[in-house]
Amino acid sequence: NAGVTQTPKFQVLKTGQSMTLQCAQDMNHNSMYWYRQDPGMGLRLIYYSASEGTTDKGEVPNGYNVSRLNKREFSLRLESAAPSQTSVYFCASSEESSYNSPLHFGNGTRLTVT
């Protein structure tokens, strides 16, 4: 059982370039999330999708867009990358967006913007 799969694992971009981070889950979960992890700041929510067809902003959405392509897949797009977006990005999923549905995380995408 793969769980939550993220691609790519590593990426280096130049300022202004665009890219899409891919995420897929095989647990039939309804809710999916994108977080970024920066040293000393824990995990901060960028966007989430409570169910297929819906997306909502999290704590730090500026500079990002998302697409819930279907129930399995949730992608994160950087239209014009900036050095401040250098971070480790984690996708997560849960059965539903409620307090008794813990998150299951992928292994992360390490992004460097030069």
Add this chain to the structure above:
Amino acid sequence: GQQLNQSPQSMFIQEGEDVSMNCTSSSIFNTWLWYKQDPGEGPVLLIALYKAGELTSNGRLTAQFGITRKDSFLNISASIPSDVGIYFCAGQTPYNQGGKLIFGQGTELSVKP
């Protein structure tokens, strides 16, 4: 917005020692979760707490949901080298405050054999 203060930021201990870390907030939470992140991987859920005052164990791990709903602690007994990693607390806000999951800054644990 809501913030969690997790302490300590890092710990260096000897194998066999007990470890304690905690999270506090000025806001109340409905759920407390503790995650562990191994190097190069995503966080994995260790313990979930759903009720104020709840004390839950998972092997050598014990966590408690504070009675005020504003804090939680995680204890690890008799540490071993594979306990190395970053431990995160996370609290879920009440539904009338968005039901969001807020993460602490993490506690990085190093265990010396």
